[in-house]
Amino acid sequence: MSVTAPQGFRAAGVAAGLKTTGNPDVAVVVNDGPDDAAAAVFTTNRFPAAPVQWSRQVLADGRLRAVVLNSGGANACTGPEGFQDTHATAEHLAAELGLGAIDVAVASTGLIGVRLPMDKLTAGVSAAVEELSDDGGDAAARAIMTTDTVPKTTVQTRSGPGGGWTVGGMAKGAGMLAPSLATMLVVLTTDAVVDGETLQAALETATGVSVERVDSDGCLSTNDTVIALANGASGTTPTAEELTEALTAAATDLAMQLLADAEGSTKDIAITVRNAATVDDALTAGRACARNNLLKTALFGNDPNWGRVLAAIGTTDAAFEADQVDVSINGVTVCRGGSIGDPREGVDLTGRSVMIDIDLHAGEEIATIWTNDLSIAYVHENSAYSS
């Protein structure tokens, strides 16, 4: 059910011809109210795509009625003309729905540096509006796929004093702030009663510990967008904590789906850094591992090469003493005190799941970064696919 699982949302996904494959490429999500609270998190890349620039502006008032998303073109690095294309797209959907353009966010994904074919796109938006329905969430999730092999959706239901409330969501891509292989787009919807400010705070907390800690290949897209819409249709007002918990569950569920579907990957790797002086130190050390090509190729080759773990964290400024660091891979402490630990032959790396545990012995904080291995299929896909 995806984004249409909560009450009061309609969605659709159609094929507008932006993709040469003829697969669905335009999605629309509409919030039918009664409320129209909205929140968002965007890429920090200094070349934000036109739709990111647009959506940042219209989100300034914390309100949205609809989102239009397209695959088949990122509309990034396209100059003032590209921004005008995004504006026209929002205007077109707004006119179809009887709204103002300021009520409409836009998100795009695909090749950078190419203008969108606006005639096809606007015709697709009109077609999507025709198709809008309260079970259109799955079709919308399919229309935002690029190299994804499966659509990613989530539904989180919670009970409450005035009856239940629900968070629904859809995602494409594989990562955020350091996305894997293409832009990550996420739309979360909820029928909880919540104001825009509370929703924004909850969304930032939820993404901060989920999608932002997926670092599949260290590359940061120009188009990453996470949008949350809340309409209060359930009549239930969760506490900020309850809302944050449900959004975190939804975002984490989607993040793990992104990880599992990362292009060409054969491993899902969880790098946990414990006993760090600060959470930032733990994240820095974890990200250094997630971005180390020698470690990632070793894991692709089922090689528990703990030396590459140390070499990676040895480039960071995280607090630790070199002769105090322990590393275990899938439960075997292959490195103890920065030196040789238990035999690496004891490590079983034949499965998809890899757990690397790094104990810095420098404090009491802990964090996990999720990444993938660096495979031959990754290179093949990203050398053949212009994105």
Added chain:
Amino acid sequence: MSVTAPQGFRAAGVAAGLKTTGNPDVAVVVNDGPDDAAAAVFTTNRFPAAPVQWSRQVLADGRLRAVVLNSGGANACTGPEGFQDTHATAEHLAAELGLGAIDVAVASTGLIGVRLPMDKLTAGVSAAVEELSDDGGDAAARAIMTTDTVPKTTVQTRSGPGGGWTVGGMAKGAGMLAPSLATMLVVLTTDAVVDGETLQAALETATGVSVERVDSDGCLSTNDTVIALANGASGTTPTAEELTEALTAAATDLAMQLLADAEGSTKDIAITVRNAATVDDALTAGRACARNNLLKTALFGNDPNWGRVLAAIGTTDAAFEADQVDVSINGVTVCRGGSIGDPREGVDLTGRSVMIDIDLHAGEEIATIWTNDLSIAYVHENSAYSS
């Protein structure tokens, strides 16, 4: 002639059985004087290997008589026992040559986290001493190879008032401070008359603009070592500028050989960032490109994907305005003012050499970073080879 090109140096390379292939794996370089000035630059990794720790100590007085190098084992992350192994290696060579251990530097490369077979190593050192000759430079260069397909050597001759003087050198690996695929080891020799302090300053300048700007895969070894030895045998005293020029020429020659032989690479990529506010900004932007797997795979696929160049530099804090940046690839300005430039179809990427020119329009500084593409062969080699 490698390191034995200057007067007053002997070298040798032998097979000691550290490598399972039976290829040469122990090299010795001896400075026969009259002077024994020495300088070095080491990895900044916080897990420096035992030989790096040792050599840093013995270099403290700016003097060295000999260097022993081995492939087939990095002796990194091997604890106090590993340090003792390095010490014993230096003691062994010193005894063979009638020196003190403090006169002997050690450098190692190979798998991290494994102890060296000391019986084989010391026997190999003795055998190398037997073989020492003033034309042993090429054999030494061959003995330090790991995944290198060819030995890397350089000879720079310079005329001077008291006759000519020469810089010789050898290298293995592919990079430094962010080496490509394995440790980079470099030994430079010269018969110029120079004190240790002047040599150190010249070496730092030379490596700073050459090997330190090769960033093949962003990974930083635990063992990177560049050692320079000067014996004054030519009787010629170059100025500091002349010495720096010759060392820079030698180090740059070796750096380009490392780049050309980087594991699995199909492209040598020079990323020049011009009109930057500072040299650091230019290096930061260049390195961000050199470490961007999506750009590197695109280039492997002969795709002039300038959007990935912008996405890469968009993650940095280098000074620039997004709508001011130009990018040309092999002479075609595919991006102008942060937006669409000349047609990408005009870019010819069929050759090995790729030149990416990024104009930040933010100042007057310029720097070049050299890197390689990310190929299927890179992944294959680094998933199969435990190093």
